[in-house]
Amino acid sequence: MRALVIGGSGQVGAALEGILVARGHTAVATHHRVPQPGTVQLDVRDEAATARLMTDAAPDVVFCPAGLTVVDYCEDHPDEAFQANCEAPARAAALAAERGAAFVFFSTEYVFDGRDGPYGEDDPVAPLSVYGRSKLDGERAVMAANARALVVRTTVVYGPEPQGKNFIYQLRRRAAAGEPLKVPADQRSSPTFNVDLAAATIDLVERAARGVVHVAGPSVIDRYAFARMACDVFALDARLVVPVMTADLQQRAARPLNAGLRIERVRRQIATPLRDPAAGLAAMRATLGARVVDTTRGHR
Numbered sequence: 085m086r087a088l089v090i091g092g093s094g095q096v097g098a099a100l101e102g103i104l105v106a107r108g109h110t111a112v113a114t115h116h117r118v119p120q121p122g123t124v125q126l127d128v129r130d131e132a133a134t135a136r137l138m139t140d141a142a143p144d145v146v147f148c149p150a151g152l153t154v155v156d157y158c159e160d161h162p163d164e165a166f167q168a169n170c171e172a173p174a175r176a177a178a179l180a181a182e183r184g185a186a187f188v189f190f191s192t193e194y195v196f197d198g199r200d201g202p203y204g205e206d207d208p209v210a211p212l213s214v215y216g217r218s219k220l221d222g223e224r225a226v227m228a229a230n231a232r233a234l235v236v237r238t239t240v241v242y243g244p245e246p247q248g249k250n251f252i253y254q255l256r257r258r259a260a261a262g263e264p265l266k267v268p269a270d271q272r273s274s275p276t277f278n279v280d281l282a283a284a285t286i287d288l289v290e291r292a293a294r295g296v297v298h299v300a301g302p303s304v305i306d307r308y309a310f311a312r313m314a315c316d317v318f319a320l321d322a323r324l325v326v327p328v329m330t331a332d333l334q335q336r337a338a339r340p341l342n343a344g345l346r347i348e349r350v351r352r353q354i355a356t357p358l359r360d361p362a363a364g365l366a367a368m369r370a371t372l373g374a375r376v377v378d379t380t381r382g383h384r
């Protein structure tokens with residue numbers, strides 16, 4: 085297939101590009117602010133530029149992991165959040181449809197309120213935050229704009245990534261500096277290895293899947309337990325991980341607490357492994373090497 089990955093400089097996009105290329109597909113990947121080797125610049129909010137790139141790349145499928153993902157920033161900047169997470173992806177999905185291309189949008193478990201997770205695809209949505217609402221509106225708008233749209237909901241993504249931003253990199257940097265890190269012990273979710281997420285998404289596209297599909301790790305655990313596992317795998321001082329309650333963190337946006345995603349639907353459609361955190365973290369460690377601190381960034 086010919087693929088366009090909008091947001092190829094992020095942790096999901098880079099994993100998508102790597103697997104597409106490894107499988108012999110053609111992939112054009114974009115960055116917005118942080119170039120990576122081989123990426124082309126695109127602000128997906130610029131409709132004319134997005135249309136030009138789609139015409140040039142002539143994709144069969146457009147993957148769109150691009151988005152405004154900083155949940156607390158979104159809470160204070162709703163217009164920006166809705167533009168990045170709903171309006172721009174919907175326009176891109178329409179441009180893809182005009183060119184006969186499928187469109188893959190990445191959404192989140194934050195469309196749920198976290199009262200009684202883990203959640204299936206058809207469970208009632210009730211986002212608590214601007215980020216969650218912008219993604220939910222994005223899901224609906226993308227599916228209205230492109231009959232071949234696939235919406236992949238995921239959560240707590242970790243793994244090797246070019247910008248070294250995700251929670252595991254933060255934990256390693258804090259531990260290397262000997263600084264404690266407060267981690268909520270009352271947020272339950274399904275940590276998801278980015279390589280598995282990318283492989284499963286491509287497998288779904290290869291089977292022409294559409295509609296909403298949850299793609300996440302198989303275990304529902306709290307963030308503190310996940311951090312402790314990462315300390316074990318990366319040989320970090322677990323005493324630096326301090327369990328706290330979400331309410332004590334005084335975050336701008338409310339979080340779903342008892343969340344997590346059920347993955348029966350994806351498992352009925354494809355056999356792609358979705359590793360539990362112990363296996364995913366071990367694979368991440370193998371990719372990054374045995375270094376205790378990753379200060380270089382730039383893994384791809």
Ligand SMILES: NC(=O)c1ccc[n+]([C@@H]2O[C@H](COP(=O)([O-])OP(=O)(O)OC[C@H]3O[C@@H](n4cnc5c(N)ncnc54)[C@H](OP(=O)(O)O)[C@@H]3O)[C@@H](O)[C@H]2O)c1
Nearest residue numbers: 091093094095096115116117118127128150151190240241
């Ligand atoms: N990470 C998670 O735990 C998680 C959980 C649930 C859902 N998701 C969803 O999964 C998707 C991918 O997440 P991620 O972790 O890969 O995020 P990420 O690492 O922050 O990557 C975001 C990507 O979007 C690009 N981007 C941002 N604004 C853009 C714009 N205006 N135009 C074009 N590209 C833009 C970024 O480019 P630059 O970096 O070059 O600026 C980057 O490539 C997101 O939509 C997110 O909502 C993620």
